[in-house]
Amino acid sequence: MKPRTTKTQPAKPQPAKTRSAPTPPRPQPDAAPLAADPARMEIFLVATPGLEEPLAAEARALGWDAQAQPGGVTFTGGWADVWRANLEIRGATRVLARIGAFRALHPAQLDKRARRFPWADWLRPDVPIRIEASSRKSRIYHAGAITQRIEAAIRDSLGAPVAEDAPVTLKIRIEDDLCTISLDTSGESLHRRGHKQAVGKAPIRETMAAMFLRQCGFDGAEPVLDPMCGSGTFVIEAAEIAAGLSPGRMRPFAFERLPSFDAQAWQAMRNAPAPPAPAEPRYHGSDRDPGAIRMSRENAARAGLDGWTSFENRTIGDLLCPEGPPGLVMVNPPYGARIGNKGPLFGLHATLGEVLRERFRGWRVGLVTSEAPLARATGLPFREPGPYVAHGGLKIRLWQTGPL
Structure with a gap:
């Protein structure tokens, strides 16, 4: 008798295991604008193009850990550093204080986050403000639209008037969708020392x-x-x-019109x-x-x-x-x-x-x-x-x- 043989049934193909789709993240509340720490702001010295390196050397000689970059020099400091930079730096044309930043992908987001920024920490409601806006490589590209939204946010949340001849200028720059807010703390260009009333032809600053x-x-x-x-x-x-x-x-500065200004400390710094x-x-x-x-x-x-x-x-x-x-x-x-x-x-x-x-x-x-x-x-x-x-x-x- 022949041995009995059994046929092996081919294994049924098993359905491939599929990964469950990731759970979509829950919508997050709109991120709050990030205001700078007044004791550790990024301070930007605006340089004449081509003179960034000697300006950085001057800032380092005055005790700041300054780094040159295209268009100027940066270091970290508080309001006293801002005042001293305006007073003592010879080569900068302006001193800007970076007071905050936030992402803005479309005009409605810019409007919402600008209205949530703590303007009262940085600006006085009784001092007129001038807005200067620029945009580069960003989805919000119209400088006029940026200016209008920032102006409306400041008027509605702070009550400060907006004027072309205002003593304080706020600079808004959107680059790669990041909105950076800077205060021009100098006012008039720093080449105006206060003593020169008469100039000749082709003067050097x-x-x-x-x-x-x-x-x-x-x-x-x-x-x-x-x-x-x-x-x-x-x-x-x-x-x-x-x-x-x-x-x-011998000259006044825009920072004297900000809420952070301490007249007594400034007078002590300036008196020499x-x-x-x-x-x-x-x-x-x-x-x-x-x-x-x-x-x-x-x-x-x-x-x-x-x-x-x-x-x-x-x-x-x-x-x-x-x-x-x-x-x-x-x-x-x-x-x-x-x-x-x-x-x-x-x-x-x-x-x-x-x-x-x-x-x-x-x-x-x-x-x-x-x-x-x-x-x-x-x-x-x-x-x-x-x-x-x-x-x-x-x-x-x-x-x-x-x-x-």
């Missing part, structure tokens, strides 16, 4: 002059001469640095004894224009620096080297781009270079220009020029020599 002096290694310990001084910007900035005078000592003038002026300017010399003397007197400075009506050919140790010749000669034909300027620059080589042995030279051929026309042994710096639609550079 005080903030730029201070950074060019810094790049030349000036620390107040050597004399400075500007042979084309105009309204005296380089000379007065150099004298202020040597005297240890704060650049913001006037240093005695040296026996002889160490900061000199000359110009062929008598009107420029008059302006320079008046500006220096308003700054309290007439004992530190001297200004003489001289042509380049009549320029004399001051008595005493060598120092720094700092000059912003005409480029031709703003004041007319640049052809005759080559002869002027050649004369300047000849006079400096012959009469200023041991002095260093810093020359600011937008025209490399004019710099080379001096025949001076310039090093590689510095980075391009934006100056009223032009791109200027600093050219430096070692001791002649």
Whole structure:
């Protein structure tokens, strides 16, 4: 008998195990806007494009852990740091305090979160506000719509009026859908020191002059001469640095109109004894224009620096080297781009270079220009020029020599 065989039934295919679909997250309540800690805000120093690095060096020298980035310098601090930055920083054009941020993917969300922001912690209801808005790489891209919603939120929640000529400016920037709120704590641009009422043609701003002096290694310990001084910007900035005078000592600021302002603490910070003038002026300017010399003397007197400075009506050919140790010749000669034909300027620059080589042995030279051929026309042994710096639609550079 044959052994009985059994047929093995093929296993029935089992249905594949399927993962259960994840439970969709429950809708979360609308996230509250994140306001900054007033003791640890991000403080942003606005720089002239091209001068971020010397501005960061200045901020670090004043004790802040500052980092340069395109357009400015950042560090962390409280309101006292904001006040001191406005008072003491020479190279910044503005000081911004980052007071909050939140995500905004569409106008309704911007409106809702703006109305939930604690405006009363940062703004006074009796002080008019001006709104400046911008957008980049964001779904909310219309600056006018951003401005309207922020204005409405402030009016409705705080009651503060909105005006174009308001003393306090609020800057709203939406980038990658992140809305950042900053307060301009300076008001007028910081190059307005408060002492200059008269200016000449194509003036260089005080903030730029201070950074060019810094790049030349000036620390107040050597004399400075500007042979084309105009309204005296380089000379007065150099004298202020040597005297240890704060650049913001003579002007008001927007932060004085904020609820965080402490008038008594600010007065204590700003009060500093006037240093005695040296026996002889160490900061000199000359110009062929008598009107420029008059302006320079008046500006220096308003700054309290007439004992530190001297200004003489001289042509380049009549320029004399001051008595005493060598120092720094700092000059912003005409480029031709703003004041007319640049052809005759080559002869002027050649004369300047000849006079400096012959009469200023041991002095260093810093020359600011937008025209490399004019710099080379001096025949001076310039090093590689510095980075391009934006100056009223032009791109200027600093050219430096070692001791002649």
